[in-house]
Each structure stands twice: as C-alpha cells, then as structure tokens.
Amino acid sequence: MAARPIVEARGIHKHFGSHHVLKGVDLALAERELAFVIGPSGSGKSTLLRCLNRLEEPSSGSVVVDGVDMLDPRTDLNHARQRIGMVFQSFNLYPHMTALGNVTLALRKVAGKTREEADAVGRTALDRVGLADRAGHTPGQLSGGQQQRVAIARAIALEPRVMLFDEPTSSLDPELVGSVLGVMRDLRESGMAMVVVSHEMGFARNAADRVLFMDQGLIVEEGTPSQIFEAPAQERTRSFIGQIQKH
Amino acid sequence: MLETFFNLEIARSAWPIILAGLGNTVLLSLVVVPLGLTGGLGLAMLASVRKPWVRYPLMAWVDFFRAFPPLVLLIFLFAGLPFAGLELGGFACVCIAFFLNTGAYYGEILRAGIESVPSGQTEAARSTGLGRVQTMLFVVLPQAVRNVLHDLLSNTLEVVKLTALGSVVAMPELLFQARQAQSLTYNPTPIVLAAVIYFVMLWPLVRLLSRLENRALAVRV
Numbered sequence: 001m002a003a004r005p006i007v008e009a010r011g012i013h014k015h016f017g018s019h020h021v022l023k024g025v026d027l028a029l030a031e032r033e034l035a036f037v038i039g040p041s042g043s044g045k046s047t048l049l050r051c052l053n054r055l056e057e058p059s060s061g062s063v064v065v066d067g068v069d070m071l072d073p074r075t076d077l078n079h080a081r082q083r084i085g086m087v088f089q090s091f092n093l094y095p096h097m098t099a100l101g102n103v104t105l106a107l108r109k110v111a112g113k114t115r116e117e118a119d120a121v122g123r124t125a126l127d128r129v130g131l132a133d134r135a136g137h138t139p140g141q142l143s144g145g146q147q148q149r150v151a152i153a154r155a156i157a158l159e160p161r162v163m164l165f166d167e168p169t170s171s172l173d174p175e176l177v178g179s180v181l182g183v184m185r186d187l188r189e190s191g192m193a194m195v196v197v198s199h200e201m202g203f204a205r206n207a208a209d210r211v212l213f214m215d216q217g218l219i220v221e222e223g224t225p226s227q228i229f230e231a232p233a234q235e236r237t238r239s240f241i242g243q244i245q246k247h
Numbered sequence: 248m249l250e251t252f253f254n255l256e257i258a259r260s261a262w263p264i265i266l267a268g269l270g271n272t273v274l275l276s277l278v279v280v281p282l283g284l285t286g287g288l289g290l291a292m293l294a295s296v297r298k299p300w301v302r303y304p305l306m307a308w309v310d311f312f313r314a315f316p317p318l319v320l321l322i323f324l325f326a327g328l329p330f331a332g333l334e335l336g337g338f339a340c341v342c343i344a345f346f347l348n349t350g351a352y353y354g355e356i357l358r359a360g361i362e363s364v365p366s367g368q369t370e371a372a373r374s375t376g377l378g379r380v381q382t383m384l385f386v387v388l389p390q391a392v393r394n395v396l397h398d399l400l401s402n403t404l405e406v407v408k409l410t411a412l413g414s415v416v417a418m419p420e421l422l423f424q425a426r427q428a429q430s431l432t433y434n435p436t437p438i439v440l441a442a443v444i445y446f447v448m449l450w451p452l453v454r455l456l457s458r459l460e461n462r463a464l465a466v467r468v
Contacts, residue, residue: 053374055370055373055374078377078378079376080376081373081374081376082375084374085374086371086374088367088370088371090365090367092365092367092370092371093371094368094372094386094390095390096389096390096393105375105377105385105386106376106377109377109381110375110377110381111376151371154371154375155374155375158375158376
C-alpha cells in the first residue's frame with residue numbers, strides 16, 4: 001500500500017514531570033483502516049491518542065494527520081482538529097445544551113455555518129447514530145449509550161478524516177455497549193479511518209484491521225486480530241491476553 | 248413616636264428628594280455591578296493561567312482587595328489621592344473602589360465556578376476545533392455561572408447595599424438624599440423611608456436566594 005497514511009506519528013515521547021509515559025511510539029494509520037489499541041491501564045494508550053490531536057503536547061516526536069503537521073507552530077490547530085474526531089470515555093457532552101446543540105456548536109462557531117445549515121447537518125449526524133428523535137433532549141435526559149452516540153454524532157458532523165475513540169464503552173452499563181459498538185461498526189463500514197482504545201475484544205476481532213498491544217509506554221507487538229489474540233509472539237502480550245480472556 | 252419616626256407630612260415633603268436618591272442608587276447599581284462582574288471575570292480568566300508570574304500577583308491582588316475595607320478604600324481614593332494631585336470625582340471614586348473591591352469577590356466566585364466545570368468539557372470543545380475563548384464563552388462559562396449562581400446573586404445583593412457607601416463621597420444616592428432630607432426637616436422619617444425602600448427593593452432578591460438554596464439542597468439529596 002503506497003498511499004500516504006492518514007495518521008503518521010513518529011517517535012512520540014511524553015513526560016509528565018519525571019514520569020515517562022510514552023517512550024518513542026510510532027503509529028501509521030492507512031485510509032479506511034481501523035487500528036485497535038489494547039494494553040494494561042497506565043500503558044500510555046490514552047496519552048498516545050491524545051497526542052494525535054494535541055490535547056496532550058508530545059515532549060518530542062512528530063505527528064502528521066491528513067498531511068498536516070500537528071506540531072508545527074504555524075499549523076492552525078483549531079482548523080486541523082476538525083479533521084480529527086474524538087470520542088471520550090466520559091462522553092463529555094455539554095450538559096446545558098440539547099443533543100442538537102451539542103452537535104452543531106462547532107459547526108456554527110468553527111466551520112462557520114449558519115444555524116439552519118448547522119441544524120440540517122446536525123440532524124443528519126444524529127440520524128446516522130439513530131437518534132434523530134432525540135435532537136431536543138438534553139444529555140441528562142439520555143441514557144449513557146445515547147449520550148455516547150450523540151458524542152459520536154458531534155464528532156462526525158464535522159466530517160473528520162479520522163476518528164479517535166478513547167475507551168468509548170468503558171463507562172457504559174453492559175446492556176448499552178452494543179448500541180455504541182453498532183454505530184462504530186457502521187462508521188467503520190463507511191470507510192472511516194479509526195484508532196480505538198478499548199477493551200471490547202469481540203469488537204476488535206470483528207472490526208479491527210490491526211491490533212496494537214502497548215505496555216509501559218511502548219508498542220510491544222502489533223498484528224492482525226487473530227495473530228495478536230491467538231498467537232501472540234511476546235510473553236507480555238500473551239499474559240495480558242490471557243488475563244482479559246479469563247474475565 | 249409615630250410623629251417622630253413615621254411622620255406622614257414629612258414623608259410626603261421628603262418624597263421627591265428620596266425618589267431622586269432611589270433613582271441614583273439604581274443607576275449606580277447598574278454601573279457598579281457590571282463593573283465588578285467584568286473585573287471579576289478578568290480575574291477568574293487570569294486564574295486559569297497556571298504560570299507562577301500570573302498566579303502569585305493575582306493571589307496577592309485578590310487577597311488585598313478582599314481584606315481592604317471598601318469604605319476605607321473609597322475614602323482613600325476620594326480624600327487621599329488629591330494630596331498626590333489626583334482629584335477624582337465622587338462617581339469615579341465609587342466606580343474604581345467597587346471595581347477593585349467587588350471585582351475581587353466576583354472573581355473568586357467565578358473562579359470557583361470555572362473550576363467546577365470538569366476538564367473533559369474543555370477537552371471535548373477543543374477537540375472539535377473551538378478556540379480557547381470560544382470554549383470559555385460557549386461551554387465553560389454557562390456551566391460555571393449556573394454552578395455559582397447563588398453566590399453571584401448573593402454577592403450582587405451585597406454590592407447593591409454597599410452603594411450606600413457612595414453617600415460619604417457626596418453621591419446623591421438613596422442614603423445621602425435621606426440624610427439631606429433628615430437634616431432639612433430635623434426628623435428621622437426620611438431615613439425610615441429609605442430603609443423601607445431598601446427593604447422593598449432587595450427583599451425579592453433575598454427570597455429568590457432562599458429558593459435557589461432550597462432547590463440546591465433538593466438536588467443534592
């Protein structure tokens with residue numbers, strides 16, 4: 001595959017004070033690819049994700065997303081971030097706005113659309129996550145699964161080139177996980193490039209092109225889902241997979 | 248007794264003077280409350296800058312003006328500064344004093360409000376491309392204000408009451424006018440009248456505060 005990767009991160013280091021969280025991570029994501037990141041807590045998965053849209057400032061390394069150098073001081077970060085959707089573990093919906101308000105805020109204030117245009121785009125996005133009928137509800141009136149789907153709609157409404165998911169189902173009751181994974185699967189089938197940090201191994205098996213195992217700030221091993229889950233080469237990977245499969 | 252404190256005849260003749268004072272008190276409040284809020288908002292925004300060269304001067308500033316009695320501040324501005332060749336009018340002095348004093352209080356309240364908004368809100372907004380100011384304006388502040396609405400209103404109540412301080416620098420507000428009327432009539436009825444007006448004007452705000460308190464308690468349970 002000679003095509004330019006949509007995300008190309010090289011040699012990412014991140015220090016929090018004396019704590020060395022990322023120790024030189026490389027990640028290249030092709031168009032339409034879904035990379036699934038697993039690893040024990042504290043391994044740096046979320047930090048890596050947050051370095052890609054610079055919510056976290058990498059201490060060193062380079063990040064290029066869709067041809068834009070994210071670490072170049074001349075880059076218009078707010079513009080670049082519209083092309084990188086992000087979904088958080090705790091949804092982070094704006095509680096003082098309706099679902100539609102959440103989805104349209106950036107459309108109006110960043111993308112410069114009028115309220116009518118933004119509402120139309122916003123309703124389409126809510127429809128894509130199956131919540132067209134919840135446009136007027138506030139987050140407090142929605143279930144966790146619905147809130148997370150609104151959060152996904154908020155990100156995809158901006159037509160990003162890549163979506164980052166930071167443990168999107170970890171704070172959901174088990175019966176609500178399926179609806180969110182369903183939306184992610186639809187998104188995947190539409191050809192969206194995605195980096196997913198999650199513990200949903202079933203989803204990884206079905207939907208991921210590549211699984212990366214991180215531990216102690218490094219990518220220890222990567223491969224197809226079947227390679228990583230059935231025949232991991234590294235001892236650390238093996239023991240981690242063994243542990244989560246026990247649960 | 249009634250003749251002395253509730254003299255209707257005197258109340259009637261003092262009424263126009265008192266009414267002018269009430270008008271000025273309302274006007275003064277409409278000027279100093281937004282001034283204090285603006286100053287407070289500036290301080291609260293500065294407080295989110297985590298640099299030591301911003302933080303420590305800011306803390307000193309806020310502490311100083313919260314500890315400094317506003318009456319002393321006002322008299323210093325009005326009667327002290329002319330010795331340095333700086334003669335400000337009563338109105339300007341009141342504005343500056345309130346900006347400094349109530350700004351520090353509003354600042355602390357708004358800072359607490361801003362800090363009560365989870366950082367995930369800012370992260371979500373920034374991840375969609377909203378800038379720092381937009382994020383503050385559209386995402387953080389609306390939630391922050393809602394979270395500290397009770398304290399903001401309660402402080403505003405204090406500010407309106409404090410406008411009576413204007414009387415010491417000859418601002419013709421409610422208290423000053425009442426004192427004028429009192430010395431003209433040699434009767435305390437105008438002061439009683441002013442007190443009643445203050446009460447009638449501020450009581451709804453006090454009620455509103457109680458209701459907010461009850462609602463907050465109900466939500467917490």
